[in-house]
Amino acid sequence: MNYFSSDFKLGILGGGQLGKMLLTDTRKFDIQTLVLDPSGEAPSRFGSNAFYKGSLMDFDTVYQFGKMVNLLTIEIENVNLDALDKLEEEGLPVYPSPKTLRLIQNKGRQKDFYVANGIPTSPHLRFVGLNELRNSLEKDELEFPFVWKSAQFGYDGNGVKICRSALDLVKLPDVECIAETLVPFKNELAVIVARSASGEVKTYPVVEMEFHPEANQVEYVICPARISEAVAQKAQEVALKVSEAFNHVGLLAVEMFQTEDDQILVNEVAPRPHNSGHYSIEASYTSQFENHLRAILSLPLGSTESKVAGIMVNLVGEEGHEGQVFYENIDKIMAIDGVTPHIYGKRETRPFRKMGHVTIVNEDMSLARKIAEEVKNSIRVISVQ
Amino acid sequence: MNYFSSDFKLGILGGGQLGKMLLTDTRKFDIQTLVLDPSGEAPSRFGSNAFYKGSLMDFDTVYQFGKMVNLLTIEIENVNLDALDKLEEEGLPVYPSPKTLRLIQNKGRQKDFYVANGIPTSPHLRFVGLNELRNSLEKDELEFPFVWKSAQFGYDGNGVKICRSALDLVKLPDVECIAETLVPFKNELAVIVARSASGEVKTYPVVEMEFHPEANQVEYVICPARISEAVAQKAQEVALKVSEAFNHVGLLAVEMFQTEDDQILVNEVAPRPHNSGHYSIEASYTSQFENHLRAILSLPLGSTESKVAGIMVNLVGEEGHEGQVFYENIDKIMAIDGVTPHIYGKRETRPFRKMGHVTIVNEDMSLARKIAEEVKNSIRVISVQ
Numbered sequence: 001m002n003y004f005s006s007d008f009k010l011g012i013l014g015g016g017q018l019g020k021m022l023l024t025d026t027r028k029f030d031i032q033t034l035v036l037d038p039s040g041e042a043p044s045r046f047g048s049n050a051f052y053k054g055s056l057m058d059f060d061t062v063y064q065f066g067k068m069v070n071l072l073t074i075e076i077e078n079v080n081l082d083a084l085d086k087l088e089e090e091g092l093p094v095y096p097s098p099k100t101l102r103l104i105q106n107k108g109r110q111k112d113f114y115v116a117n118g119i120p121t122s123p124h125l126r127f128v129g130l131n132e133l134r135n136s137l138e139k140d141e142l143e144f145p146f147v148w149k150s151a152q153f154g155y156d157g158n159g160v161k162i163c164r165s166a167l168d169l170v171k172l173p174d175v176e177c178i179a180e181t182l183v184p185f186k187n188e189l190a191v192i193v194a195r196s197a198s199g200e201v202k203t204y205p206v207v208e209m210e211f212h213p214e215a216n217q218v219e220y221v222i223c224p225a226r227i228s229e230a231v232a233q234k235a236q237e238v239a240l241k242v243s244e245a246f247n248h249v250g251l252l253a254v255e256m257f258q259t260e261d262d263q264i265l266v267n268e269v270a271p272r273p274h275n276s277g278h279y280s281i282e283a284s285y286t287s288q289f290e291n292h293l294r295a296i297l298s299l300p301l302g303s304t305e306s307k308v309a310g311i312m313v314n315l316v317g318e319e320g321h322e323g324q325v326f327y328e329n330i331d332k333i334m335a336i337d338g339v340t341p342h343i344y345g346k347r348e349t350r351p352f353r354k355m356g357h358v359t360i361v362n363e364d365m366s367l368a369r370k371i372a373e374e375v376k377n378s379i380r381v382i383s384v385q
Numbered sequence: 386m387n388y389f390s391s392d393f394k395l396g397i398l399g400g401g402q403l404g405k406m407l408l409t410d411t412r413k414f415d416i417q418t419l420v421l422d423p424s425g426e427a428p429s430r431f432g433s434n435a436f437y438k439g440s441l442m443d444f445d446t447v448y449q450f451g452k453m454v455n456l457l458t459i460e461i462e463n464v465n466l467d468a469l470d471k472l473e474e475e476g477l478p479v480y481p482s483p484k485t486l487r488l489i490q491n492k493g494r495q496k497d498f499y500v501a502n503g504i505p506t507s508p509h510l511r512f513v514g515l516n517e518l519r520n521s522l523e524k525d526e527l528e529f530p531f532v533w534k535s536a537q538f539g540y541d542g543n544g545v546k547i548c549r550s551a552l553d554l555v556k557l558p559d560v561e562c563i564a565e566t567l568v569p570f571k572n573e574l575a576v577i578v579a580r581s582a583s584g585e586v587k588t589y590p591v592v593e594m595e596f597h598p599e600a601n602q603v604e605y606v607i608c609p610a611r612i613s614e615a616v617a618q619k620a621q622e623v624a625l626k627v628s629e630a631f632n633h634v635g636l637l638a639v640e641m642f643q644t645e646d647d648q649i650l651v652n653e654v655a656p657r658p659h660n661s662g663h664y665s666i667e668a669s670y671t672s673q674f675e676n677h678l679r680a681i682l683s684l685p686l687g688s689t690e691s692k693v694a695g696i697m698v699n700l701v702g703e704e705g706h707e708g709q710v711f712y713e714n715i716d717k718i719m720a721i722d723g724v725t726p727h728i729y730g731k732r733e734t735r736p737f738r739k740m741g742h743v744t745i746v747n748e749d750m751s752l753a754r755k756i757a758e759e760v761k762n763s764i765r766v767i768s769v770q
Contacts, residue, residue: 002769004712004728024409027432030730047412047432285723285746300720307692307746327389335685338670343389345415361670361692384387 003297005030009049010297011069013056014076015042017344017354018273018289021281022075023047025290031297036065043345059083066092073250073296075272077105078153095197095249095296096271103246104271108151108178114266117245120238121266122257123181126151130174137166142179151176183265185257188218189225190276191239193252194291197298203239204288204304206232207276220372221312223279226365231262238264246271251292253277275314275357282340282359283310308338309365311372315341315356315381317349323383325349327356333375338362341379355381388682390415394434395682396454398441399461400427402729402739403658403674406666407460408432410675416682421450428730429460444468451477458635458681460657462490463538480582480634480681481656488631489656493536493563499651502630505623506651507642508566511536515559522551527564536561568650570642573603574610575661576624578637579676582683588624589673589689591617592661605757606697608664611750616647623649631656636677638662660699660742667725667744668695693723694750696757700726700741700766702734708768710734712741718760723747726764740766 001008010026012019015037023044026033035048038055045051054061056076062083066072072087072094084098103113108126115121125142127133136142150159150173162182163169188209195201208225209218225232239254246252246269253274255267277288286294286302294301315327324347333339343356358375362368386393395411397404400422408429411418420433423440430436439446441461447468451457457472457479469483488498493511500506510527512518521527529551535544535558547567548554573594580586593610594603610617624639631637631654638659640652662673671679671687679686700712709732718724728741743760747753 002711004715004726005710005730005732020412023432024412027405027409027730028725028727030428030728043415046434049431286725290725294719299716302719302725303722305722307748325390326387330389331684334679334687337688337690340413340671340675340687341389342413343415345390345412347390363692 001297003029003031003299006032008032008071009034009069011036011065011072012044012048013062013065013072013074013079015039015044015048015051016075017043017356018075019044020047020344021278021342022273022289022292025287025293028290029293031293034065034069036061041347056080063087066094071095071296073272073292074101077101077271081105093197093296096246096252097249100246100248100271104269106151106176107149107268108176110268111178111180113245114242117241119242119245119266120264122183125179127177127179129176130169130172133177133179134169136179145182147180147182148172149178149180151178183257183259185259185265186262187225187227187258188267189227189235189256189258189264190221190274191235191254191256192274192277192280192288192304193239193243193248193254194288194295194301194304195243195248195250195252196295196301197249200301201240201243202291202301202304203236204277204280204284205306206235207279209276219313219376220369221276221279222365222369223283223306223310227258231258231264234262234264238266242266242269250296251277251288275312278342278357279310279312279359279361281342282361283308308361308363309368311360311368313358313360313372313376314354315358315379317351317353317355317381319351321381321383322350323348325355326382326384328380328382329378332378333358336371336374338368339371339375349381349383386682388414388416388684391417393417393456394419394454396421396450396457397429397433398447398450398457398459398464400424400429400433400436401460402428402741403460404429405432405729406663406727407658407674407677410672410678413675414678416678419450419454421446426732441465448472451479456480456681458657458677459486462486462656466490478582478681481631481637482634485631485633485656489654491536491561492534492653493561495653496563496565498630499627502626504627504630504651505649507568509563511561511563513561515554515557515562518562518564519554521564530567532565532567533557534563534565536563568642568644570644570650572610572612572643573652574612574620574641574643574649575606575659576620576639576641577659577662577665577673577689578624578628578633578639579673579680579686579689580628580633580635580637581680581686582634585686586625586628587676587686587689588621589662589665589669590691591620592664594661604698604761605754606661606664607750607754608668608691608695612643616643616649619647619649623651627651627654635681636662636673660697663727663742664695664697664744664746666727667746668693693746693748694753696745696753698743698745698757698761699739700743700764702736702738702740702766704736706766706768707735708733710740711767711769713765713767714763717763718743721756721759723753724756724760734766734768
């Protein structure tokens with residue numbers, strides 16, 4: 001297939017920052033792209049060959065969009081799957097497949113899938129709603145503490161709550177959910193697997209999420225993870241097993257826990273480029289976005305090795321700030337060698353809104369880590385006064 | 386100044402591949418851009434916030450375009466300078482300045498400028514036309530062999546001819562020109578200097594143009610150049626002197642000869658991102674395009690050091706092929722680690738048309754050089770049969 005400066009058209013469902021970064025590589029290869037997003041202000045409204053505003057959950061909108069392209073991918077999981085099923089039936093390649101997306105869209109189904117495929121994950125119970133969960137507690141099938149997760153539409157910490165007593169249940173929404181055993185862990189790790197339609201597979205190095213000591217929030221994504229070679233190998237093996245079980249095409253980001261006794265438990269997956277792989281733009285021989293493209297287009301996968309150590313810091317809107325964004329001290333961090341800000345292109349900041357990220361690369365990991373802290377302590381995403 | 390996700394608008398004159406690669410970084414920083422190019426098929430027609438089709442040589446078109454932006458830069462030298470003068474007079478920052486562009490647009494003036502500023506360059510004579518040149522030969526002021534260069538509008542080997550006898554003069558156009566002494570040289574080198582409005586200066590490492598042993602054509606741009614530290618230092622010093630003499634803002638690519646006796650002679654300059662710096666996208670901590678942006682916006686310059694060795698191979702249209710382009714064996718070269726094709730987005734190939742480039746990066750320069758040869762021997766830019 002001739003993708004380069006040709007009539008071939010790639011459709012992307014979703015026009016957020018992941019889509020925007022993917023477009024960097026479609027432009028590099030001059031592959032035509034069509035983007036669909038519900039917001040006219042989406043970061044991907046520029047850089048594609050054509051941008052369409054429309055609902056990703058509406059059958060007709062997604063189906064009609066799919067009829068205009070030669071291959072369809074996503075940058076967000078919550079899309080109309082019936083439309084994808086029909087498009088796939090009619091012969092359109094859809095990567096990731098709607099079958100995988102259906103498994104992933106529902107956390108209960110996703111967990112059941114791991115169990116069925118012998119993939120290590122923390123024990124869980126599924127509930128249609130809060131009442132069923134309460135009954136389970138009364139019958140002592142479920143015990144405190146546990147991790148409550150909404151089965152659908154949760155992201156970035158939304159739809160997740162650690163429940164230590166009945167008090168924690170009061171504010172939970174009455175939706176389909178799961179309860180997971182709270183497993184103490186040393187590290188939160190992630191491995192991105194690239195798998196092409198032809199079956200070629202490559203894994204990126206294991207990355208480590210470093211949390212703020214108090215605020216239980218990821219502060220840094222660090223590549224490579226500062227873990228033993230044995231644990232890294234185990235994490236990569238588990239990630240490969242997950243990718244194979246899904247028969248996945250494209251990128252699959254596998255988030256995992258390293259338990260106190262060095263077991264690897266799969267937490268959840270994202271079937272697309274992922275926040276934990278942003279470091280790859282500057283640090284890797286091939287960025288996650290380029291490898292997603294290569295994988296879905298059945299092109300040879302690029303090297304997933306790193307040129308240098310990489311650390312990623314998310315830029316989220318400060319509390320107490322809403323309105324036209326201002327990146328305070330961005331010039332200060334840009335004066336440091338190996339520091340690259342990525343600004344997603346959202347004009348309006350809101351507390352905790354993901355507005356961008358900063359990558360820090362260095363030959364020396366400990367120096368990169370020091371600089372990352374300096375970056376984190378300098379830049380602030382605030383509103384124009 | 387707040388450039389990021391703000392109302393600030395950067396104007397770019399020219400929408401070719403250099404503009405397209407610059408847009409990768411304006412998108413990364415979410416800086417609004419307006420692009421002007423005479424072709425509706427220009428590579429930069431996507432990726433900017435607004436694309437305008439219009440002549441770069443027309444006073445009114447350039448002037449009106451300039452009135453819409455907060456800062457103006459170029460990706461091609463041949464633009465209407467009177468319009469830039471007027472815009473600059475009216476307070477618009479224009480980088481590079483029209484004064485510099487005027488010096489550079491005319492090779493005679495450019496050479497005189499080097500002489501006046503004590504910058505080493507090969508001896509030259511200026512002529513208003515062919516008759517004056519012939520008179521000079523008759524009076525023995527000028528002797529064969531020499532290098533004839535059209536004073537204006539020459540690029541990529543057009544407008545340059547080595548003249549060894551009167552026969553070589555027959556086909557030359559009767560235009561303003563210069564004749565340069567033919568100096569034997571060992572190497573053709575280039576240094577890119579980034580200089581910001583605030584006066585901060587950084588030089589990229591010296592790169593080397595490796596020529597095909599028979600077809601006098603650049604085959605590889607190699608970073609770092611395989612030369613002695615002493616010669617590299619001299620080349621960087623000369624480049625800095627040139628940048629300072631022009632009081633240049635933005636990128637200045639300085640092309641130089643390393644003579645048989647290790648002198649450095651300036652050949653010519655380009656006041657913008659340059660083919661000799663394309664390797665920097667994959668090999669450097671900061672690409673030339675990002676540093677051009679940083680320089681003209683008075684942001685701190687990024688590190689110009691390399692993460693790994695880089696080699697660039699141009700992709701030009703094969704002889705005998707015209708029409709819808711096909712990149713034969715592109716999948717084959719993409720299977721090699723560290724190989725990244727850049728496809729500029731020109732649908733139609735023509736013999737020798739610059740259609741893209743390929744970057745090869747590797748920790749080991751000699752391995753990179755071997756892979757570059759493999760790339761060069763594999764990929765062909767042909768037309769669809």
